[in-house]
Amino acid sequence: MSVNLSQVIFSYDTSRKARLSGEYYLKVDNLNIKDTNEFIAIVGHTGSGKSTLTHLLNRLLIPQKGKLVVDEKEVTKRTKLLPIRKKVGLVFQFPEYQIFEDTVLKDVSFGPKNFKLDNPETLAIEAMETLGIADLKDRNPFTLSGGQMRKVAIAGILASKPDILVLDEPTVGLDSASKEELLEFLKYLNEVKHISIVLITHDMEVVTKYCRRAIVLKKGNILYDGDSLELFRDEKLVEDAHLDYPHLTKIMIELKKKYNLDIDPYKYDAASAFSELEKALIGGKHE
Amino acid sequence: MNSVVFGQYYHANSWLHRLDPRCKLVSMFMLMIGVFFIRRLDVLALLFALAIILVISSKVPIIKYLKSIKMIATLLIFTFVFQVLFNKTGNELYTFNFTLTYFNLAAGILLLVLFFVLGRLVKKLRLLQFLATLAGAFSLQMFWVYGDVITPYSITIHDASLINSGIILVRVLILVCMSSCLTLCTKPTDITLGLDKMFAPLKKLHLDTSIFTMMISIALRFIPTLINEAFRILRAQASRGVEFSQGGLIKKIRQMVSLLVPMFVIAYKKAADLALAMEARSYIPGHDRTSLYLLKYKARDYIVYVFSLLLLAGMIVVRFVL
Ligand SMILES: Nc1ncnc2c1ncn2[C@@H]1O[C@H](COP(=O)(O)OP(=O)(O)OP(=O)(O)O)[C@@H](O)[C@H]1O
Ligand SMILES: [Mg+2]
Secondary structure (H helix, E strand, C coil), X not given: CEEEEXXXXXXXXXXXXXXXXXXXXXXXXXXXXXXXXXXXXXXXXXXXXXXXXXXXXXXXXXXXXXXXXXXXXXXXXXXXXXXXXXXXXXXXXXXHHHCCCCCHHHHHCHHHHXXXXXXXXHHHHHHHHHCCCHHHCCCCHHHCCHHHHHHHHHHHHHCCCCCEEEEECCCCCCCHHHHHHHHHHHHHHHHHCCEEEEEECCCHHHHHHHCCEEEEEECCEEEEEEECCHHHHCHHHHHHCCCCCCHHHHHHHHHHHHHCCCCCCCCCCHHHHHHHHHHHHCCCCCC | CCCCCCCCCCCCCCHHHHCCHHHHHHHHHHHHHHHHHCCCHHHHHHHHHHHHHHHHHCCCCHHHHHHHHHHHHHHHXXXXXXXXXXXXXXXXEEEXXXXXXXXXXXXXXXXXXXXXXXXXXXXXXXXXXXXXXXXXXXHHHHHXXXXXXXXXXXXXXXXXXXXXXXXXXXXXXXXXXXXXXXXXXXXXXXXXXXXXXXXXHHHHHCCCCHHHHHHHHHHXXXXXXXXXXXXXXXXXXXXXXXXXXXXXXXXXXXXXXXXXXXXXXXXXXXXXXXXXXXXXCCCCCCCCCCCCCCCCCCHHHHXXXXXXXXXXXXXXXXXXXX
């Protein structure tokens, strides 16, 4: 099953003037996100509409034109929104600001209770265990560190068992160890629990290392939707969307240009980049 | 890009925009007081014409003013109607004779039902729709007497009460036009700056107003940000399954808590950060500071001062001498 946006046009400005001028903040011709095994990166310049796109996926924002289809059923005015909100779990940027209960456990079980799931406390503890914060359950969330709070907030979404977990720049403000830990955890969720992950990120290292599919946005338009590794082969696209190359790829491209090497610069891990370079340098004489 | 702008300020380039904020505040204040002195409809009409000239010369789209008027239109119309109907002073002017019949009653109820059904379809101009419904119901009782009579009745309009209601109406319209002129043509920050400078002499009396104006300008600065934050939290909680606008009282309270606590945390955090940042840049409450924007009176400001003083004097003369 999946979530699908088609022929969608969305604008924050609902005035008549804006409607007539045809301005929009986001336009999606067709976007399909399966609810299992996807690992998608949404990338693009600041203000390109990444957050807006994710809000459209669970009907937090309602597009002026086009339709949202969830599990083959079109979402209309009369559709109950709760099941959609549950299916597509959305973790906002700085989600720690949505915490309000006086214990961590209560806050994490807030979502499952709203969604009327059975045994919300058990679900909450389960989610906290997967994130490794079960020991914080009786703490006051406002006394936690930034990283811990972030995890509590993510657990709050995870506890409602979403099929698609959408995270808006989840690693901003975390140190590199916690960042790595969080990403590895998402990978675990994706590979073991088969939850689809949609990740907004500015970090191209993350795109190549963790994501399988990438969606590139520019000024509210989807420029690219496809394999996350193939993306960087399109030089014009990378430039057009103001994307960075992963560091390694940048070095490889520079080396290739400067010394006219016969290599494929689009290798994203150290080992394969190394062997590619080595091959070119000793010209296949390597035993 | 920011869609939520607090205050009504509309950017344009008119003489009202260029006027010194202190001059605008003081003149506006004087004229408003003056308007309360006047109890003659003809003089008020003249002042209203003056207000219209101000409105037009402000180069702000008229629709902006109409919006401010619309906000109090309901109140205005109802006070007017009640004054005219129930305040019986002066000579009789005209008597409306109505006859309530079973047929008219049914037709009236039908019109009311129609009004509510229409409300589902057309959400705009509800006030106008309501007035049309009322007018329809009453004109039926006037002109279309048909069926068994329940009771005849009449409403008499008196000239003095009509004039009194007219005075209230025009007075309020003038006040709304003038205050909108002030808020549409002056940035909120300029208003606080003006107040700051106007009350600065009070410092000699050990009354420090600069702290208050600083507080006001900070509050003004943060209102749009906080409104944006509120919407963000609203959406964040909605994605955790909160259905705002649904559920009973207890649910509503919980929804409010899930919104207010994060709001409070964010506001507190922003305030604490701002206080530190201000302190780091050596802001000491109450100490003398130089201003980035120096307010300097120009010739036009003096002209406006003199003109409004004359006007106020004129109004006092009209009230007490003539
Ligand atoms: N609540 C809102 N009201 C009006 N305009 C908005 C609102 N939220 C976002 N926008 C505008 O919509 C556009 C897209 O915003 P969006 O938040 O989706 O960008 P983004 O790609 O997530 O950027 P960032 O990387 O900075 O988070 C921007 O131009 C922004 O100014
Ligand atoms: Mg964003």
